Each structure stands twice: as structure tokens, then as C-alpha cells.
Amino acid sequence: MLNAEYFKRIDALNFTMMHDDGQQADNLEQADVLLLGVSRTSKTPTSIYLANRGIKTANIPLVPGVSLPPFVENLRHPLIVGLIASPERIVQIRQNRLLALNADQESPYVDRMAVAAEIAHSKRLFAERGWSMIDVTRRSIEETAAAIIDLYKEHRLKFIADS
DSSP states (O other), rough: OOOOOHHHHHHHHHHHHHHHGGGGGGGGGSSEEEESSSSTTTTHHHHHHHHHOOOOOEEEOOOOOOOOOOGEEEEEEEEEEEEEEEHHHHHHHHHHHHHHTTTTTGGGGGGGHHHHHHHHHHHHHHHHHHHHEETTTTTHHHHHHHHHHHHHHHHHHHHHOOO
């Protein structure tokens, strides 16, 4: 049935796909949720799941040696959530990805110490900025999304009260 809810979901899906992996970061203020995290913390699948629920979601990867765009700290509308996972889990997922791509397994991308440093840096960033943080190590996409939806509901109430 084509109703307002359907078109809201389609709009959210279009927005989310255009704002995947740091793309089109110029209009992030229009996002409902912005997910941040190191590579392989399930930012994209979580974003798509949220979009299917009608929530416009953007995501930006945290890349070693690359600063977060400065305007992110000034965003007012979107709920910003950091996704983290254990270094062991991230290394495991990254190794599987490299295997699937037939890529070199000797890389800082899968070095446990480098990954631990990436995650520690992301945790510090989220804590310093007061952004919510969710550990996705043992969570399904649905569980992560449910936690984000709860945070988003609280964020919307606060945003409306402050406006």
C-alpha cells in the first residue's frame, strides 16, 4: 500500500544510500542519525536497517590518520552514535574480508595492535564529544538498530524541547 509511511521509508533509503561511507557529507544536518566507527563495525547494514524503519541515516568511517570533518561537531539535528567492537572481532571480520578480496593479509588493516589503537582512538573521540557509543561486538544488526532507535527517540524529544 502506497501511503505516507511508505514514501518516508523510500526517502530515508535514498538519503541513506547517498550518505553511505562519508559520501555527500555537505548536508548531514538533514540526517536523523549519523553513525561513526572504524571499518567493519556494521555502519552500512545498520544504516540500511534504520532507513527501512524510516530513519534517515548517514555514516562516516573513522580512518587512521584522517581527521573527522570539522563540521560534524557542529551538527545539531542528527543523533550521533559511535559504533565500536572488540579488536579481536574487528580483526576477524577484516581478515575474512581480505580473504574474500584475495588481498594481502599482512597489513595494518588486520594488525591487532593497530586495530586496538583505532578503537581506543574512536572511544576517546566519542567520550570527549559526549556522543553515544554502542559496542556491536556481540550484537546483531537488529539489536544495534533497536538501541539506536531508543536513543533517537530520546534525542528527538530533547531536540524538540530545546527548539
